[in-house]
Amino acid sequence: MEEKERVFLAKNFKEYYEKHSLRGIPAIEQREFGVGDFGKKIVRRHMFFPGLKELNSFLKESVPPFISYSAAYYKRPSARPMSAKGFMGADLIYEFDADDIKTKCKEEHDSWKCKNPACGAEGKGSVQACPKCGSQVEVKQWFCSECLGAAKEQTFKLVEVLSSELGFEEGISVNFSGKAGFHVHIRSKKAISLSRSARNELIDYLTLNGFDLEAHGFGRAESSMLTCPVLRNAKGIEKRFMERLSSFIENWSAEKLAVHGNIKRARSSFLIKNRNIILEKMKEGILFPIPAEKPETSKKFWNLLIEEALREESIALSIDRQTSVDVHKILRLPGSLHGSTGLVAREVSLEELRAFDPFKDAVVFGSEPVRVFINKAPKFSLGGESFPAFKQTEQELPLNAAVYLVGMGRAVLR
Amino acid sequence: MVLLADLEFAQKFPFSATGKRVIKELGVSFGGLGERAKKSAAERVKSAFRGKPYFQANLEGHRELLESEVLSYPLARVYVSVIGNERLFTGFAKSNEKAALKLLLEERGEDFKIRLARELGVEFEPAGGDGYAVSVPVFLSAGLSDGSMKLVNQRVEKGRVFLDRERFARLLSGIVSVRILESLPVPLEGVPLAVKNEAFELGSALQARQRAVFEKISGKVKPELFPPCMEKLYADLLGGKNLSHLARFDLATFLKAVGMQEEEIGKAFSNAPNYDEKITRYQLKKILRGGRSGRGYSPPTCAKLRSHALCIAKCNVSHPVQYYRQGLREAKSPVQTTPNQASG
Numbered sequence: 001m002e003e004k005e006r007v008f009l010a011k012n013f014k015e016y017y018e019k020h021s022l023r024g025i026p027a028i029e030q031r032e033f034g035v036g037d038f039g040k041k042i043v044r045r046h047m048f049f050p051g052l053k054e055l056n057s058f059l060k061e062s063v064p065p066f067i068s069y070s071a072a073y074y075k076r077p078s079a080r081p082m083s084a085k086g087f088m089g090a091d092l093i094y095e096f097d098a099d100d101i102k103t104k105c106k107e108e109h110d111s112w113k114c115k116n117p118a119c120g121a122e123g124k125g126s127v128q129a130c131p132k133c134g135s136q137v138e139v140k141q142w143f144c145s146e147c148l149g150a151a152k153e154q155t156f157k158l159v160e161v162l163s164s165e166l167g168f169e170e171g172i173s174v175n176f177s178g179k180a181g182f183h184v185h186i187r188s189k190k191a192i193s194l195s196r197s198a199r200n201e202l203i204d205y206l207t208l209n210g211f212d213l214e215a216h217g218f219g220r221a222e223s224s225m226l227t228c229p230v231l232r233n234a235k236g237i238e239k240r241f242m243e244r245l246s247s248f249i250e251n252w253s254a255e256k257l258a259v260h261g262n263i264k265r266a267r268s269s270f271l272i273k274n275r276n277i278i279l280e281k282m283k284e285g286i287l288f289p290i291p292a293e294k295p296e297t298s299k300k301f302w303n304l305l306i307e308e309a310l311r312e313e314s315i316a317l318s319i320d321r322q323t324s325v326d327v328h329k330i331l332r333l334p335g336s337l338h339g340s341t342g343l344v345a346r347e348v349s350l351e352e353l354r355a356f357d358p359f360k361d362a363v364v365f366g367s368e369p370v371r372v373f374i375n376k377a378p379k380f381s382l383g384g385e386s387f388p389a390f391k392q393t394e395q396e397l398p399l400n401a402a403v404y405l406v407g408m409g410r411a412v413l414r
Numbered sequence: 415m416v417l418l419a420d421l422e423f424a425q426k427f428p429f430s431a432t433g434k435r436v437i438k439e440l441g442v443s444f445g446g447l448g449e450r451a452k453k454s455a456a457e458r459v460k461s462a463f464r465g466k467p468y469f470q471a472n473l474e475g476h477r478e479l480l481e482s483e484v485l486s487y488p489l490a491r492v493y494v495s496v497i498g499n500e501r502l503f504t505g506f507a508k509s510n511e512k513a514a515l516k517l518l519l520e521e522r523g524e525d526f527k528i529r530l531a532r533e534l535g536v537e538f539e540p541a542g543g544d545g546y547a548v549s550v551p552v553f554l555s556a557g558l559s560d561g562s563m564k565l566v567n568q569r570v571e572k573g574r575v576f577l578d579r580e581r582f583a584r585l586l587s588g589i590v591s592v593r594i595l596e597s598l599p600v601p602l603e604g605v606p607l608a609v610k611n612e613a614f615e616l617g618s619a620l621q622a623r624q625r626a627v628f629e630k631i632s633g634k635v636k637p638e639l640f641p642p643c644m645e646k647l648y649a650d651l652l653g654g655k656n657l658s659h660l661a662r663f664d665l666a667t668f669l670k671a672v673g674m675q676e677e678e679i680g681k682a683f684s685n686a687p688n689y690d691e692k693i694t695r696y697q698l699k700k701i702l703r704g705g706r707s708g709r710g711y712s713p714p715t716c717a718k719l720r721s722h723a724l725c726i727a728k729c730n731v732s733h734p735v736q737y738y739r740q741g742l743r744e745a746k747s748p749v750q751t752t753p754n755q756a757s758g
Contacts, residue, residue: 165573166573167572195557196720197723198554198555200720201559201564215561216567236571325721
């Protein structure tokens with residue numbers, strides 16, 4: 001990013017911080033802060049603020065493009081190394097990033113370009129390596145309501161599991177990251193004092209890592225009968241899972257069952273006709289063998305359906321393991337602006353979350369006209385206005401859109 | 415006079431509240447312990463070293479024998495604390511965990527479980543059938559992360575984990591292990607010199623035996639300088655224990671990184687219970703000479719080991735190879751205690 005663009009963003013961020021002071025940061029004097037610059041989200045850590053006054057002064061004077069704070073509480077947040085800080089516990093944090101969740105819209109708005117100058121291949125979506133020459137690629141990501149919608153769904157599911165299964169109903173808050181994700185923050189005493197191994201176990205629970213079918217009552221009974229958990233007694237993951245499995249039998253067509261279960265169409269038709277018996281047996285803990293088939297075929301059929309149920313994204317959540325287990329991680333400070341978008345990283349209540357549209361509800365800048373030259377940007381909406389895809393064109397855009405495109409590196413000032 | 419029933423419970427679970435109370439009531443000082451108690455204490459330490467359970471069965475009604483057994487427990491804790499080896503602490507905790515588990519699994523009723531839970535302060539509720547319910551944080555406090563005792567493999571609802579008798583027994587013994595480990599080393603003021611000497615002798619004998627076994631196999635690599643995690647895995651492997659695939663991978667890459675030859679590593683793995691020469695050779699080749707670089711996979715960092723639940727001590731390093739190399743340096747030039755020595 002060039003100086004002109006830097007100054008443009010800094011000026012606008014400064015105006016924002018001068019008009020809006022951050023509030024409501026619990027135990028601010030026990031947190032480690034870190035700031036970042038364009039191109040590098042964390043350049044300086046181990047910062048300490050004794051109170052909101054000092055934090056807000058800092059924001060107005062230094063106008064950092066990125067500012068984060070620790071999930072952890074320390075006796076001496078600025079001490080070094082980490083072990084000298086006097087760790088006292090940490091909030092439980094889970095992050096959902098639209099980056100990490102596979103959605104169809106990425107095929108439309110993400111693009112890649114081969115880094116090999118001799119090759120120069122490019123395309124839509126994202127790939128791991130250039131399909132033409134195998135070199136590394138540069139991926140340009142973009143975000144829209146669809147991919148953010150997927151992150152929202154995961155957030156809801158997580159909150160559901162945390163409260164109704166794991167018993168962490170208190171102290172939950174959800175924060176929009178300012179760009180493409182949501183952080184779920186649990187701040188109860190119970191959560192803060194969890195050990196590292198406990199946090200590991202929790203994330204394994206949420207992502208189904210180490211899930212053992214046999215430990216849950218799936219197994220071989222006698223002859224060709226497979227057992228499964230009895231729905232009546234099933235709790236937690238088991239319950240979600242058995243409900244999912246039952247729904248396949250209840251809702252799928254004979255065609256779908258045949259394909260997914262790798263059985264002949266005639267067999268699956270028979271199963272559909274006798275749905276009720278099969279569902280009854282399932283409730284009793286038995287996976288009905290397919291008549292006139294070898295035991296192996298029946299077993300394979302049920303195992304395929306079970307695998308299918310496991311893949312369901314309401315069963316295993318797509319949470320990034322690394323960041324969720326690291327008790328020393330720092331995360332976007334709620335109330336601060338995100339340097340790549342100009343959007344505010346704000347708390348979103350669970351009631352608001354359903355209808356929350358960051359492209360409307362996290363916009364802080366107004367619509368004063370600004371002239372920019374746009375290299376390449378997919379279509380997007382911001383602040384209630386829709387913008388088409390732009391390529392190599394000069395435009396007069398509202399301030400909030402200008403900040404967004406400049407921050408995302410897609411445009412420069414004119 | 416201590417109640418016989420309490421004495422019997424204390425012998426089974428010397429770390430319980432009853433155990434502690436009985437030990438106090440018996441009022442014997444370290445200097446006044448008989449040969450039987452000392453012998454049992456030594457056996458407890460040897461079992462801890464091997465990670466095996468220790469328990470003398472069939473002593474019901476024999477007051478004197480029970481008393482020696484009960485008193486051997488605090489003596490063993492002192493021995494272990496004097497020897498001061500982190501791996502031994504873990505072994506001691508595990509040894510007691512296994513012994514407790516066996517007793518809890520074998521009991522015909524629920525009395526031991528219920529009494530032990532109450533004495534450990536583990537809150538639980540009966541939960542229909544012959545089940546128990548504990549809160550999620552209580553469940554997690556046992557620090558269990560293996561297979562059927564992982565949280566992901568439990569029935570969980572509204573913040574409670576529902577456990578059958580067997581899993582409740584595993585939970586309780588897991589908590590026993592955590593509590594014992596937290597309590598080590600014990601403070602050593604007032605422990606007579608004679609007792610400390612007994613401990614030193616015991617420790618030397620155990621380490622000498624281990625070193626002899628290691629040396630035969632290890633060549634120029636020094637297993638006594640391994641960090642506790644690798645020391646345990648290596649000893650377990652040589653002792654014929656089954657290691658998980660992850661553990662084998664982590665150990666093999668570590669051994670290569672500290673200079674063990676592929677052939678020697680293969681020989682070490684020949685002690686595994688399901689050893690197949692062809693498969694082992696193939697897998698080692700892949701692990702040690704495959705991967706993207708063609709030079710094998712790199713050994714795990716401490717963070718990785720923690721996420722594999724293989725880290726067993728606080729070592730102040732971030733990589734097991736770092737620990738080993740530091741040990742090699744210190745062995746070459748013994749550390750002079752200088753006041754300004756930077757910590758690791």
